[in-house]
Amino acid sequence: MISTLTKPEIQEFIKDHLYDDPASLMLKANQYPDWPMRLIVEQIQSRRKAKIKLPSWFKREEIIYPPMLSMEQCSSELTALFKANLIPDGESMVDLTGGFGVDFAFLSSRFLTNHYVERQEVLVSKAQHNFGRLGLSGVQIHHMDSEHFLAEEIRCDLIYLDPARRGDHNEKVVRLEDCEPNVIDLLPKLLSKSKRVMLKTSPLLDIKGAVRQLQSVESVHIVAVSNEVKELIFLLSENADIRPKIYCVNIKDKDTESFEFTFEQEETNTVNFSQVQDFLYEPNASILKAGAFKTIGNSFGLSKLEVNSHLYTSLELIEGFPGRAFRVIDKISLNKKVLKRYFPEMKANITTRNFQMTVAQIRQKSGLKEGGNQYLFGTTDQAGRQLILCEKIDR
Numbered sequence: 110m111i112s113t114l115t116k117p118e119i120q121e122f123i124k125d126h127l128y129d130d131p132a133s134l135m136l137k138a139n140q141y142p143d144w145p146m147r148l149i150v151e152q153i154q155s156r157r158k159a160k161i162k163l164p165s166w167f168k169r170e171e172i173i174y175p176p177m178l179s180m181e182q183c184s185s186e187l188t189a190l191f192k193a194n195l196i197p198d199g200e201s202m203v204d205l206t207g208g209f210g211v212d213f214a215f216l217s218s219r220f221l222t223n224h225y226v227e228r229q230e231v232l233v234s235k236a237q238h239n240f241g242r243l244g245l246s247g248v249q250i251h252h253m254d255s256e257h258f259l260a261e262e263i264r265c266d267l268i269y270l271d272p273a274r275r276g277d278h279n280e281k282v283v284r285l286e287d288c289e290p291n292v293i294d295l296l297p298k299l300l301s302k303s304k305r306v307m308l309k310t311s312p313l314l315d316i317k318g319a320v321r322q323l324q325s326v327e328s329v330h331i332v333a334v335s336n337e338v339k340e341l342i343f344l345l346s347e348n349a350d351i352r353p354k355i356y357c358v359n360i361k362d363k364d365t366e367s368f369e370f371t372f373e374q375e376e377t378n379t380v381n382f383s384q385v386q387d388f389l390y391e392p393n394a395s396i397l398k399a400g401a402f403k404t405i406g407n408s409f410g411l412s413k414l415e416v417n418s419h420l421y422t423s424l425e426l427i428e429g430f431p432g433r434a435f436r437v438i439d440k441i442s443l444n445k446k447v448l449k450r451y452f453p454e455m456k457a458n459i460t461t462r463n464f465q466m467t468v469a470q471i472r473q474k475s476g477l478k479e480g481g482n483q484y485l486f487g488t489t490d491q492a493g494r495q496l497i498l499c500e501k502i503d504r
């Protein structure tokens with residue numbers, strides 16, 4: 110199959126038709142009776158996805174892509190690189206859930222010997238081909254179940270797992286014990302064979318619950334890209350402290366926002382509350398996911414609007430806040446005169462946090478369309494429910 114897909118005339122066809130409609134391409138199948146058109150169209154669809162998700166792979170010739178489901182499940186280049194930078198260099202690494210091999214390829218740059226383990230043959234052969242094209246070194250491929258691989262005599266510096274998050278009926282699952290392989294069952298063996306274990310999970314997983322379940326957690330990394338949480342990474346080792354460090358990261362186009370804390374800090378911290386003042390702050394998605402609600406306010410000397418609002422305020426502008434910062438213009442109502450005065454174009458970016466109306470309800474009641482330079486927060490502060498009109502501070 111790979112030898113067919115890498116034929117120059119097929120690679121040329123894929124390049125020439127990269128942005129064509131898949132259904133129309135399938136209609137061309139009878140013009141090329143000897144070609145596996147369904148697989149070629151699959152390559153076209155997956156390669157298109159790679160343009161954004163894996164830009165450096167996309168630029169290379171002859172990378173063979175997996176079906177869309179595996180393209181959706183694989184890590185992005187950005188998050189794979191982030192994980193590779195979390196660990197020190199070492200002798201050997203095992204990726205027990207190799208898949209399309211994106212995480213493996215980036216992690217392998219830190220080790221001399223790299224074991225790729227995967228049970229689906231179709232992924233194994235594509236990964237093997239691609240690793241050659243990418244010039245990876247020290248690669249050993251194992252087409253087998255991770256449980257069988259772990260039965261072998263092996264000691265390594267890192268075991269990496271990104272368990273499959275699909276149930277028996279292809280439904281999405283989140284809990285660790287529902288993913289495959291079941292990392293909870295494997296844990297004692299993993300920790301006895303490797304200095305460190307790195308586990309990637311669904312962004313929807315309850316972090317505190319997972320720390321309790323996994324026990325040996327050194328640190329948790331909540332990784333957002335452009336303010337959307339993409340992955341939770343748990344780093345485990347046999348001698349981990351019982352108080353893991355929690356690192357919140359938001360990778361943006363130009364820079365990366367980082368914030369670290371511990372759950373103990375969050376429990377013991379107190380936070381000041383205040384009505385909205387001159388500046389308003391919204392933490393990025395990784396901090397909200399981590400639940401650093403008191404610590405973030407405290408660390409930046411900000412007051413919180415209300416216990417469940419997760420918005421913060423100050424009289425002076427505080428630089429370096431990991432999230433969005435706004436200058437408060439006014440507290441407003443949805444009265445027609447007010448709307449006309451403040452929104453001549455009848456456009457606003459609306460967010461609600463701890464408010465009785467949804468964004469859609471506010472839009473319906475006010476007639477405000479999406480867009481423009483004005484920001485409207487529906488929330489609750491110490492004086493009660495508020496619609497706070499703001500202007501974003503670009504940094």
Ligand SMILES: C[S@@+](CC[C@H](N)C(=O)[O-])C[C@H]1O[C@@H](n2cnc3c(N)ncnc32)[C@H](O)[C@@H]1O
Nearest residue numbers: 183184206208209210211212228254255289290
């Ligand atoms: C989410 S994907 C991994 C994606 C990979 N990290 C990447 O960047 O391309 C999970 C993979 O684990 C494999 N898998 C699940 N259970 C396994 C097991 N018990 N043994 C070996 N592989 C397994 C699945 O076939 C799937 O390819």
